[in-house]
Amino acid sequence: MSKQVYEHIEESLYHEKLENGLTVFLLPRPEMSKTYAIFSTNYGSMDRTFVPIGQQDKITVPDGIAHFLEHKLFEKEDRDVFADFGKQGASANAYTSFTKTAYLFSSTTNVEDNVKTLLNFVQDPYFSENSVEKEKGIIGQEIKMYDDQPDWQSFMGTLKSLFKETPVNIDIAGTVESIAEITKDDLYTCYHTFYHPENMTFFIAGNFEPDNMLALIRENQASKEFSKLEEIKRDFPNEPSAVAKSENKIVMPVSVSKCTIGIKESTKELEPQEFIKRDLLQDIILTYYFSKSGQFYEELYQENIIDASFYFETNLEKNFGYSIIGGNTDNPELFTKKIIELLLSTKTQQLTEDDFERMKKKKIGQVLRSMNSLENIASKYIHYHHVGIDYFELIPEIQKLTVQDANGFLSGWIAEERLAVCKIVPE
Amino acid sequence: MHTIQEEVKQLNGYNLHLVPNKKFKTINIVVKFKAPLERETITKRALLPYLLQQGPNKYPSRKELQIALDSLYGAVLSIDGGKKGNHHIISYRLEVANEKFIPNESNMVEDAFNLLNEVIFQPNVTNNAFKDATFKRETETLRQKIKAVIDDKMKYANMRLIDEMCEDEAYQLHVHGYEEDLATLNPELIYEYYRTILQEDQVDVYVLGDFDLNDMERIVSSTMKRMKKEKPTSGEENAHTKKEESKEIIDKQNIQQAKLHIGYRTNCRYQDKAYPALQVFNGILGGFPGSKLFVNVREKNSLAYYASSRLESHKGLLLVFSGIAPGDYEKARKIMEEQMEAMMKGDISKQELSETKELIVNQLLETLDNPQGIIEMLYQQVIADVDLSPHQLIESIKKVSINEVKEVGNKIELDTVYLLTSEGGTANE
Numbered sequence: 072m073s074k075q076v077y078e079h080i081e082e083s084l085y086h087e088k089l090e091n092g093l094t095v096f097l098l099p100r101p102e103m104s105k106t107y108a109i110f111s112t113n114y115g116s117m118d119r120t121f122v123p124i125g126q127q128d129k130i131t132v133p134d135g136i137a138h139f140l141e142h143k144l145f146e147k148e149d150r151d152v153f154a155d156f157g158k159q160g161a162s163a164n165a166y167t168s169f170t171k172t173a174y175l176f177s178s179t180t181n182v183e184d185n186v187k188t189l190l191n192f193v194q195d196p197y198f199s200e201n202s203v204e205k206e207k208g209i210i211g212q213e214i215k216m217y218d219d220q221p222d223w224q225s226f227m228g229t230l231k232s233l234f235k236e237t238p239v240n241i242d243i244a245g246t247v248e249s250i251a252e253i254t255k256d257d258l259y260t261c262y263h264t265f266y267h268p269e270n271m272t273f274f275i276a277g278n279f280e281p282d283n284m285l286a287l288i289r290e291n292q293a294s295k296e297f298s299k300l301e302e303i304k305r306d307f308p309n310e311p312s313a314v315a316k317s318e319n320k321i322v323m324p325v326s327v328s329k330c331t332i333g334i335k336e337s338t339k340e341l342e343p344q345e346f347i348k349r350d351l352l353q354d355i356i357l358t359y360y361f362s363k364s365g366q367f368y369e370e371l372y373q374e375n376i377i378d379a380s381f382y383f384e385t386n387l388e389k390n391f392g393y394s395i396i397g398g399n400t401d402n403p404e405l406f407t408k409k410i411i412e413l414l415l416s417t418k419t420q421q422l423t424e425d426d427f428e429r430m431k432k433k434k435i436g437q438v439l440r441s442m443n444s445l446e447n448i449a450s451k452y453i454h455y456h457h458v459g460i461d462y463f464e465l466i467p468e469i470q471k472l473t474v475q476d477a478n479g480f481l482s483g484w485i486a487e488e489r490l491a492v493c494k495i496v497p498e
Numbered sequence: 499m500h501t502i503q504e505e506v507k508q509l510n511g512y513n514l515h516l517v518p519n520k521k522f523k524t525i526n527i528v529v530k531f532k533a534p535l536e537r538e539t540i541t542k543r544a545l546l547p548y549l550l551q552q553g554p555n556k557y558p559s560r561k562e563l564q565i566a567l568d569s570l571y572g573a574v575l576s577i578d579g580g581k582k583g584n585h586h587i588i589s590y591r592l593e594v595a596n597e598k599f600i601p602n603e604s605n606m607v608e609d610a611f612n613l614l615n616e617v618i619f620q621p622n623v624t625n626n627a628f629k630d631a632t633f634k635r636e637t638e639t640l641r642q643k644i645k646a647v648i649d650d651k652m653k654y655a656n657m658r659l660i661d662e663m664c665e666d667e668a669y670q671l672h673v674h675g676y677e678e679d680l681a682t683l684n685p686e687l688i689y690e691y692y693r694t695i696l697q698e699d700q701v702d703v704y705v706l707g708d709f710d711l712n713d714m715e716r717i718v719s720s721t722m723k724r725m726k727k728e729k730p731t732s733g734e735e736n737a738h739t740k741k742e743e744s745k746e747i748i749d750k751q752n753i754q755q756a757k758l759h760i761g762y763r764t765n766c767r768y769q770d771k772a773y774p775a776l777q778v779f780n781g782i783l784g785g786f787p788g789s790k791l792f793v794n795v796r797e798k799n800s801l802a803y804y805a806s807s808r809l810e811s812h813k814g815l816l817l818v819f820s821g822i823a824p825g826d827y828e829k830a831r832k833i834m835e836e837q838m839e840a841m842m843k844g845d846i847s848k849q850e851l852s853e854t855k856e857l858i859v860n861q862l863l864e865t866l867d868n869p870q871g872i873i874e875m876l877y878q879q880v881i882a883d884v885d886l887s888p889h890q891l892i893e894s895i896k897k898v899s900i901n902e903v904k905e906v907g908n909k910i911e912l913d914t915v916y917l918l919t920s921e922g923g924t925a926n927e
Binding site: 221363437 | 803
């Protein structure tokens with residue numbers, strides 16, 4: 072077990088890679104009442120074409136299967152795992168993203184039992200034909216719920232117009248039609264391939280004693296057998312740098328139109344140093360222009376083009392990245408035209424030293440704030456670890472950035488062919 | 499278990515609550531203005547947070563205000579309005595990084611309080627009126643907000659349920675106010691009302707984080723002062739007309755998933771002795787994934803993706819929610835009502851009781867691991883005007899018996915069943 076102390080943020084993190092390949096992180100926070108643990112596999116909705124463990128040939132599985140699998144792991148032959156956690160005073164949950172599936176609990180009592188329950192239920196699948204059929208009704212309702220949510224439709228609609236090949240353009244939950252095809256055998260195939268300890272991370276933060284906790288995890292894992300895993304072969308398509316289509320229009324019952332502009336930020340795998348720089352600058356630059364202190368925000372606001380619903384978000388993953396700028400508008404054409412104009416104008420702009428120092432301060436405060444939450448720390452740590460970056464060193468990384476870095480990034484940030492528009496309009 | 503330390507003092511026209519706590523890397527400041535919930539003022543109170551966030555006199559635009567916040571290591575300011583029972587609360591929240599984690603910074607808390615003080619007490623007004631342009635823009639923003647409620651079907655159904663259920667009560671007032679009332683406002687009237695608030699509302703200031711008590715009291719008392727002319731607030735529950743029979747309301751829209759929301763009267767509120775038992779009642783019925791509603795509506799019958807219940811603690815309501823296929827209305831309603839009947843009969847196992855109690859305690863303790871959570875929990879006592887610290891509440895939850903749950907259940911009455919369904923879907927499909 073190795074221990075690393077981060078004095079500047081008063082955190083100590085313990086780390087070990089177990090014999091079976093599982094990566095374990097422990098972050099004791101004795102002043103907290105609760106403990107939060109997350110067991111995460113590097114497997115998400117995007118992993119649809121791959122070579123199953125122990126086989127030779129690539130297969131493509133039905134869309135929505137990673138999410139379906141997440142639902143089904145909670146159900147065992149004789150019981151529902153939510154109830155097990157409930158009995159032990161824990162609240163459990165899970166989520167599936169484009170790149171990850173994660174199972175988690177938080178509790179203020181019975182922490183050790185809950186850790187065992189988390190490890191055991193994820194590592195003991197039970198899928199039957201019956202229960203798979205039954206789940207289709209529940210997930211069908213979940214999909215329908217998303218169908219009625221304009222904000223989700225707007226988000227997915229933007230990704231669909233940005234990306235042509237990368238499966239980030241497919242809904243995480245799949246469609247009612249695609250999940251209808253899922254069988255229990257499909258679930259086992261995906262499970263055995265992607266839920267190998269080598270492909271997984273366990274992060275626990277909160278009120279516990281690290282030596283005892285690690286001993287418990289070691290012992291639990293040593294008692295289980297796993298076949299040898301070579302590297303998982305996943306099919307990752309080549310993505311052109313230009314967008315799939317520059318405009319996507321969706322008609323649905325909304326009281327006011329919603330409009331988003333997507334920026335295709337990245338389409339290839341990035342090395343850690345390149346990743347961290349892009350990750351921070353992407354966010355800082357977007358914030359610089361479009362947050363409430365931003366020049367673009369003010370212009371858009373003064374010209375009455377945006378209102379309080381205006382937002383932006385940015386995301387960088389290992390193989391892809393995007394930013395989205397959007398809001399409600401009565402005039403989607405004007406909204407689009409103006410924001411694209413502003414984005415294109417950044418090519419010849421420069422940030423001053425003062426501006427950039429202020430943005431760095433803002434980012435540092437934001438990182439400290441996010442460290443108030445154990446959930447945030449755990450999920451951010453895993454996210455960054457996956458691309459080879461230490462989340463707890465983020466503040467020094469921010470401090471290292473220079474205004475030259477920012478201006479270098481800015482000059483290559485926007486190209487018209489990497490912009491796409493999505494409009495949600497009333498019937 | 500770590501108890502939450504809270505020092506309360508009357509100071510400069512407000513109650514100062516200092517909550518020293520080592521859990522967090524930031525300092526959280528929350529200032530709460532409390533007044534009775536009234537139709538005459540609700541739209542004004544809904545509009546004010548939008549106006550004030552456009553910047554005080556010293557930083558007279560949103561951009562200048564935000565630059566000041568960014569320079570303060572990305573301090574986050576938000577102002578919002580909300581209903582708690584028959585009160586309306588405006589909350590000013592400012593979160594700033596604790597300077598102990600930032601090299602070479604030492605006056606961040608003073609700067610934060612000065613900034614917040616400007617925002618609250620020195621708004622951007624000339625000739626006793628907010629700026630006309632700001633007023634027009636923000637009125638429009640609020641109007642959009644009022645109109646957009648219909649796009650969030652869960653919120654919309656909840657709002658419609660409360661409309662129908664609390665027809666003649668202050669609680670039915672919409673938190674975003676009313677379009678027709680917006681039309682009657684102007685920049686002078688709204689400022690005049692804001693001046694009233696500054697003098698007459700009850701004000702509570704919370705400061706939470708890792709700091710020295712004396713230092714903090716000195717900082718707050720030297721930066722924040724208020725001229726008080728408090729009116730006695732009448733937060734008393736106005737009696738509702740007891741319905742002879744429960745109501746059933748069906749609305750139709752072009753939607754995929756129907757929302758079935760059912761409202762009950764609990765006849766028990768936060769300050770009542772039976773409140774902890776009511777929390778346990780709600781937990782067993784629909785507070786958690788192992789609760790009767792979730793297990794029976796979703797797991798056993800696959801009728802819904804969500805099925806749960808929630809308390810409006812300061813109003814005395816219990817609300818049951820589910821999202822179902824439009825054709826399943828009768829079936830889902832029957833199953834949901836059966837769960838309620840089971841609860842009232844005391845059809846509760848010892849295991850359900852002890853597990854639910856543990857889950858509630860867990861939930862409360864987790865709330866106390868979140869800065870805003872701690873402040874909201876502490877403020878419940880101000881609203882309910884009762885001395886019940888978070889830890890006293892936890893202790894009383896632990897002591898609740900099945901009999902007490904059954905007893906509190908027997909006071910609960912069905913009031914209104916609300917269904918928002920698809921245009922094609924009739925109730926008896």
